[in-house]
Amino acid sequence: MTPMPRTMQTGSFRWMKSINKSIILNVIREKGPIPRAEIAKVTQLTPPTVTNIVGELLDAGIVVESDLGESTGGRKPILLRINASAFSVIGVYAGVDKIRAMSADLDGNLEGEAEVPIPPNPDRSFYIRSIIDTIHQLAAPIHHSGRPLLGIGVGMSGWVDHEQGISLSCPSLNLRNIPLRDLLEREFSVPVEVENGVRTLAMGESWFGEGREIADFICVHIGNEVNAAFVKEHSLVYSPSFTAGELGHTTVDIEGPLCGCGNRGCLEVFGSSVAMVRRAQEGLDQGVISSLNHHEGPLSERVLFEAAREGDEFARAVLVDTGRYLGIGLANIVNLFNPRRIILCGDLISEVPYVLHSLQETVEQRALATPVADVTIVPAGLGRNGGPMGAVTLVLMKLFQPQH
Ligand SMILES: [Zn+2]
Missing domain, CATH: 1.10.10.10 (Winged helix-like DNA-binding domain superfamily/Winged helix DNA-binding domain)
Structure with missing residues (x-):
């Protein structure tokens, strides 16, 4: 060649x-x-x-x-x-509890995967080092194969300046101002694209998932935070400070519990996975009847999913409640934007059906009838690979989409 x-x-x-x-x-x-x-x-x-x-x-x-x-x-x-198989790209999804990465060819076909767990409250240099190490795990075999690595995409939780490639603020990790593009371009000598988490997921869905056949859609990620990304004409919609899409900090209860942002009653304090686990623990502390009373160790969303799958009524009710809160947030989106499709990402949606069903029901009950008739709310097509796949897409977009 x-x-x-x-x-x-x-x-x-x-x-x-x-x-x-x-x-x-x-x-x-x-x-x-x-x-x-x-x-x-x-x-x-x-x-x-x-x-x-x-x-x-x-x-x-x-x-x-x-x-x-x-x-x-x-x-x-x-x-x-x-010549898709002659080149590789690497996509990294830098999350709160783990960093997941994949390498792929130019058609998005998976070549390799890597995952590194992140302990709670990591310090800045440890977190950066973990991202670099995860990429090295995938870059080494690409280097040995002689196939050129064309670029690295990184999806990072929190606010991201995609133009400068800087992670501005990641509240869940208590980290700010990480110049990821500069750091990674210096380490790997290839172009690096950095984007925020949900926008990365949205681009993966747009190229390879549930957004392929549709030019305009809204992507919502439900995890420790609740965020939305807006896609118009197959491209991301941006705002001046890159903060558009903070669905989690819209108010659903003016007297509600305190949120990390300083306000009360944000959607996030009811609908995030952390909020769901906290509500379950409160129920158990008040003496509800549940198989979870016999669970040893800390409660987690995985434990709740498992109990719900095995028929525990309380666990199912907590999930249904979570879907109800999220449905209120999404009903607002449906009324505001009249979208054709909303794509939902995150384990709360992909692991068990209870959240999705009650969320869809709530949107139907609460949003205006006309936009409700237009919208379909679907789980993401890429499932747990959505993050790394979206990060791969960030590179492919740069390569294939005309840059003006
Ligand atoms: Zn808030």
């Missing part, structure tokens, strides 16, 4: 920054195998421009000539396709 231009291997995606180049690359990705003449027709670029740019993409090894196509009279045309 012809070696890649050095600018493509290191530093940035500058090499791709010719808009025509990424338009052609994207057409080959979406419609390939495709002949040059067809690319010219689809892109409305002149045949010599297409030939020149395809030549550069062939030199870089990212596009290859494949079989001959059907002849329309003369010689059979040579077809072009993306």
Whole structure:
């Protein structure tokens, strides 16, 4: 294979920054195998421009000539396709209790996985080191195989400045201002994309999950926090300080318990996984009848899921209640935005059906009838791989989507 231009291997995606180049690359990705003449027709670029740019993409090894196509009279045309398996990308989802990562080819096919647990309240350097170590676990076999690593995507919990690649604030970890892009580009010498957690999940769903066939949707992640991401025309919608989507800090009870943000009665203090476990513990302390009374060790969402699966009525009621609170938050979203689809991510949705069902029921009861008729609320298509897969997508987006 012809070696890649050095600018493509290191530093940035500058090499791709010719808009025509990424338009052609994207057409080959979406419609390939495709002949040059067809690319010219689809892109409305002149045949010599297409030939020149395809030549550069062939030199870089990212596009290859494949079989001959059907002849329309003369010689059979040579077809072009993306050389997806010749390159790797790494996606990292840096969460609160673990860091999960995967390597994949340019079609998003899984090549390797790694996971590193994070203890409670990690210090800053330990957390950064854990991200770097997780990436090294996947980068080493890629390096040995000789396949170029094209980039690293990182989805990080909390507020993220995706333009600068900085994790601005992660309240659940009590960490702030981590210049992740700079740190990782220095360590691995490849382009790095950083995005916040739910927006990363949304892009994974947009390319590979439940958002594939739909241009506009809202993605909601329910975990220790409750956050939303807005997708319009297949792209993320941003706000001035990158804070849009803080669904968890909308008020559902003005007299409610104190929230980490300083206000009272936020959705998060009722609908997050932490809130759910706390409510279950309060019930047990008050003497409810439940198999959980015999549980040894601290209560967790896993323990609650298990008890609910085994038929424990109290555990199921706690999950149903959680769905009810979340449904109120989502009913507000349905009324405000009239979306066609809401995609829900997180274990609370994927592990047991109780939260999802009561959430859907609550939205139907509480939101206006007209937008309710338009919306479908579905679990994420990528399940537990959503985070790392979304982070892989951050790199693929940079590579294939025309950059203006
Ligand atoms: Zn709050």
